[in-house]
């Protein structure tokens with residue numbers, strides 16, 4: 822991997838929110854999102870979360886990809902789950918030039934903006950690993 826990766830999220834874009842796959846939550850994500858919406862954690866979990874023995878993930882709505890995605894973007898943006906916040910600095914993308922470039926096919930922010938130092942990108946990737954020990 823080079824000494825840095827170029828990335829800058831593009832205003833108005835929501836492409837990453839529309840990709841297939843699940844949105845996983847940490848326990849802290851759940852508490853913060855519930856508080857942001859003025860709900861109890863229990864009510865939030867009942868309505869939006871699917872919990873397995875090892876993982877929490879957002880339920881997928883019948884229509885669309887995410888309950889919280891609106892025309893103008895993420896409606897829980899300030900408290901969005903770790904994986905959404907960290908994207909595109911996921912370990913599998915930071916550690917593979919090929920995967921990083923492939924992700925650029927749907928993320929127009931990849932390859933744009935200032936150079937993000939590789940150490941910074943790796944720190945984000947480590948945060949992702951720590952947030953979801955069951956996934957890595």
Ligand code: SF4
Nearest residue numbers: 830831834837928930
């Ligand atoms: S796909 Fe890339 S540019 Fe678009 S919202 Fe997601 S991170 Fe930003």
